[in-house]
Amino acid sequence: MPDANAAGMLALQQQLAQSQWWSPETLYAQQQAQLAQVLTHALDTIPAYAQRFRAAGLALRTPALLEAWQAVPLLARRELRSAGETFMSRKVPPAHGSLSKVQTSGSTGTPITAYGTKVTALFWRAFTLREHLWQRRDLGGRFAAIRPEGTLQPGRGQRAVGWGPATDAVYATGESFALSSRTDIPTQAAWLQEVRPDYLLSLPSNLIALARHCRERGIALPNLREVRSYGEVAGDELRQTCRAVWGVAVKDAYSAQEVGYMALQCPEHEHYHVMSEGVLLEVLDTAGHACAPGEIGRVVVTTLHNFAMPLIRYEIGDYAEVGAPCACGRGLPVIARVLGRHRNMLTFPDGRQAYPSFPAELWDDIAPIRQLQLVQTALTQIMARLVVARPLTAQETDTFASRLQARLGYPFVIELRYQEDIPRSAGGKYEDFISEVASAGGAGA
Ligand SMILES: [Zn+2]
Structure with missing residues (x-):
């Protein structure tokens, strides 16, 4: 009973x-x-x-x-x-x-x-359990979470018996592991190789960075069955990258x-x-x-x-x-x-608006760009904040600008700005694109 x-x-x-x-x-x-x-x-x-x-x-x-x-x-x-x-x-x-x-x-x-x-x-907890049941997970599997919560110390993984209160009240669950998403990506990947999770949960931006790192370094996660995401927009780039690198589907909440x-x-x-x-x-x-x-x-x-x-x-x-x-x-x-x-949202000079995307596959062969964030600074201007191993050559800059213009569908003036780092928000989230011109009539960020 x-x-x-x-x-x-x-x-x-x-x-x-x-x-x-x-x-x-x-x-x-x-x-x-x-x-x-x-x-x-x-x-x-x-x-x-x-x-x-x-x-x-x-x-x-x-x-x-x-x-x-x-x-x-x-x-x-x-x-x-x-x-x-x-x-x-x-x-x-x-x-x-x-x-x-x-x-x-x-x-x-x-x-x-x-x-x-x-x-x-x-x-x-009930909706958490519903999600596990909907996705027919093996609750005895190993579950790893890489989260932004301040209670987790960067670089210091935690291990627990069971997946948490939503499942453990009713089911016998496998081991779970947690790591701060403020941990650098190579350390996250090394930790995952040790943990060998069946299921991996994290923010989309972190998952994309991890998958790209695994692909570059030839790191395999052979037990991984599924990626779970939350907290940021889970777009096509996330789903395509996880499928290409790890051969698994993404389930978002x-x-x-x-x-x-x-x-x-x-x-x-x-x-x-x-x-x-x-x-x-x-x-x-x-x-x-x-x-x-x-x-x-x-x-x-x-x-x-x-x-x-x-x-x-x-x-x-x-x-x-x-x-x-x-x-x-x-x-x-x-x-x-x-x-x-x-x-x-990107705003075009004629007033149209759209959610832009500029996935890494469109720019990572141009130059050693480690991180990218786009900021619309005026109706016709986009600033690309870049974290790079070295500045781009004139030709690389041209290639980058023309691919971005083609992707966005408008000849925006593209300005590059090199930065040491692109910080996440206080909540640990990452924005690929920020508009400084989106009208205040919307939701307000
Ligand atoms: Zn349905």
Whole structure:
């Protein structure tokens, strides 16, 4: 017989195993019922929400708020950042357990402070386990994680029995290993050769750098079965590089510490399913209307189980493309791609915007370039920040500029700037492309 903790996890997992097959109509109805509880709780115990709704001309009653949902004001990331504990409930239901504080470092390094409860932690673990089960992992395998968390010391790997609380409550799991992503890449690769993981989890930028290093040095990871990514955009370059170098697929998860899991990669496709049991996730166009499949818009999330600091129509700052219903049969809505933040968008002189990519395969044969970051400094100008073994020759510079112009599809003026290092954000994340001209009308980074 499982103990109470395991029984609770299995019961929740059993519900998730059923709700994933619900029709969109059933999911919607269940979400509305849960959302009504969140709104009632917010109206009763969080004056800041009541004030915002009143200022927007909304009635402070639950059915009316649900009916006028499109008029409920969005909560911008920058508002949440400066809000401190404004959006905390003054009366968290005791059954939700003790509070836990999460601090997230945004891309500009200013942290967001959020609070969760035992219930939000339970849902975090339940979705973690759902992801393992969806991807049919061998839970007895060796699992290695290379993460940015400050609790990990660069260069000092840690070893543990079991994969962690999400799995270990219910399953006997293999050994797990953790290393700071602030460790230099050659040391990471040497550590992985010792650890010999079946599964490797890290940030996309770190995984790409690792895979390229392994390819250059002929380093093999013979036991590796799958790469897992999170925390940054998992684009084509990540998937292609991992497949080419290690012969494995990438499984990505879309999550944020202040929200929880928002979407997981479908077991059968590269697109994502929204975790509708935990969040209401909207993708909105510039007019505030829901995007149709194929359209790209702002991601707006509402947490459904956080009664300590519920986030209601929180504009997290990411953009995503809505997908068509999935052939796998799950009713959970589909996100085709997560595209990153507004400040990672290229703006063309005619006003069009796009998410640029300039994968390493297009430039790593030109010169010994170790690291690259592109910054749009003006509508017609791109600055390429480079970490190099030596400066590029005039001919290499021309080749680099012309390939970049061809890739971006516009003859931008390309300026090279050599740097010792390209620092990551305070949260340990890396941005390939930063725009200094993307209009402030977007999400704000
Ligand atoms: Zn699917």
